[in-house]
Amino acid sequence: MEYERISLVLKRFSFEAKMEEAQRYSNKIMSPSGLIEANLLRGKWLPWELNTYALFSIFTINEYNNQNFLNTYGKKRFSEIMTSIRGSQHGEKPKSYSSSNFLRDFLIVVGLTQFILQENKYMKYYRYSYFFNFSNDFVDMKTEFFGKFNQNYEDFLQLSNIVNLFYPEGNSLQSILNEDFHNLIYKEFSQVIKFLELNRQEFIDLQRKLINKPEHYVTSYNYLYTYPFILHQEKRYFPLPHTLTEAVTTSLLTRLTAGNNDLRSKFGKYVLESYLTHIVSLGSFFEECIEEYPYNFKRNQKRTVDLMLRKQDLALLIECKSIVPQRGLRNLNEGDIERTILRLSENMIQLYGNATMKFGKEYHPFDERKTFELSDTFGIVIMLEDSFIRREEIYKKVAQELDLDIDQYNHLCSNFKFISLYELERIIFEDWDLFELLGKNKVNPQAWFDFTLIPVEIRKEGLNTHLKSFIDELNRELTNFVDVLHKEGIIKS
Secondary structure: OOHHHHHHHHOOEOHHHHHHHHHHHHHHOEEOOEEOOHHHHOOOOOHHHHHHHHHHHHHOOOOOOOEOOOOHHHHHHHHHHHHHHHHHOOOOOOOOOOHHHHHHHHHHHHHHHHHHHHOOHHHHHHHHHHHHOOEOOOOEHHHHHHHHHOOOHHHHHHHHHHHHHHOOOOOOOHHHOOHHHHHHHHHHOHHHHOOOEEEHHHHHHHHHOOOOOHHHOOOOOOHHHOOOEEEEOOEEEOOOHHHHHHHOOHHHHHHHHOOOHHHHHHHHHHHHHHHHHHHHHOOOOOOEEEEOOEEEEOOEEEEOOOEEEEEOOEEEEEEEEOOOOOHHHHHOOHHHHHHHHHHHHHHHHHHHHHHHHHEOOOEOOOOOOOOOOHHHEEEEEEEOOOOOOOHHHHHHHHHHHHOOOHHHHHHHHHHEEEEEHHHHHHHHHOOOOHHHHHHHHHOOHHHOOOOOOOOOOOOOOOOOHHHHHHHHHHHHOHHHHHHHHHHOOOOOO
16 A cells, blocks of 8 residues: 555545544553563564554544445455555655755654663653652752642552553453443543543644655654544554653653743752752762762852762763753754754763863862873763764764864774663663773674663663652552542452
C-alpha cells in the first residue's frame, strides 16, 4: 500500500476500531519499566510506527463504512498500513532537504523518535517527583504544580504506574482489561485525566500547528505524548498507553513553565541544580563533591560551575542546563538546528573556559589546595533532554569560536562531554564509576562523539537501593486501587 493511500483506507474503519487496534498493539510493547527490551521489540510494530498510525487514525475523519480489524480483511489492511509506515521512515525527508546533512538529520530523527521512549520510566518518575515537590525560599514547585493542575503530582504518577503495570500484554491481570476496568480508571482518576485529554477536533487543531503533511507524521512531535486520551462523540479513548509516561513527566514540566519565564528561570537555577547535587550525592565514585559558590577575584565577584567532583588526582566540573529539544528539530527545521548547535556550543565554551582559565587559578574548591593537571580535568555539560545533535558539529563550532589549535581541539573532544540528565541518572542508579567512564572515553578517539559514556555491550541488572526504595513505595500505593478492583468485582477473590 502506498503511504499516500493510508488515509483513504482508514476512512472505511470506525474511529472506535482504529483506537482499539492502536491500544492492542501499544500493550504489546509495554513493560512495567516502560517499553519492553530492545531485543524483544523485533518482530513487533514499534512505538514510533504506532504513533504514526494513531495520527493517521485521528486525522482521518468522516469514517463511512464502520468496519473493524477483527476479520481477515481488517487484519490484512492493518498489516499493509503498518508496513507502509515502516517503509516511509527513519530519516526519509521531503526532497527539499539537502542530502549532505543526511547523517546529522538521521541521528536527530532517530534520537527524538526512539531513544527517549526507551528510557527507564522509574528513573523519570523519580526525577519528576523531585522536581514537582521541590521547595526552597525562592520557589515552591509543589504549590505551582497544584495551582496549575489542581492535583498533587502523586496523582498523575499513580495513574501512570497503574497503566504501566496493568496494560502490558502477557501480565497475569490482562483478562481484566475490559470496559469495566477502563471505566473505573476514568472514574477514579477523572480529575487527573481531564488535564490529559482533548476532544478529537481540538487535538487535530493543535497537531496541525506542527505538521500539515502526512510525510511529517513519523518525525513530528506527537501530542498524544501530552494528551494521551481522546474524546470523540461523548466517548473517551486511550489509543497508545505507552505515551502516558511522557505525558506525566516531560510534558507536564513543559506545560507548567509555558509562558512563565520567571518560573522557568527559577526552575533552572534552583530546582535543576538542586537535583543535580542530590542525584550525584547518591553515587560512590568520588571523594569530594562541592556545589556552586561565589568567590572574589581581582575585586570582581564571580561564581564557580554548578558542581565540582574530585577522585584522587582527577577533577570533574559539571554544568547542568535546562535544555530541551525545540519541536522544529523533529521536522529538521534548519533554523532550529543551527540555534541548538549555537546554544550548546556557548554552554561548552563557558565550561571549557572555566576549566582551563579559572579552576585551580581563580578558585580552589577542594579541601587540599592542589593544582590539577589539565589532562586530569574533565568537564560535562548536562542537558535536561538531549537534542541528538552530532557532537562533532558542536565541538567544531566551539573550536572555531575559541580559535583552538589541533592539540587544544583534541583535548576538548577527549575531556569535555555532553550528556543528558537521563544518562547521568543511569550512571548513578546503575552504579557506574563516572570517572572510570570518562577515562576510558578519553583514550578512545572513536568514542569521543558518542551520545553515551556507558558501554553498549555491558548491561547492569541491579539498581541503586535509593531508587529501589522509591519503586517499592510507588508500588505500595497500588494497594488502594487493587482494593477498589476487588470491591467493584473486577478482580474476583
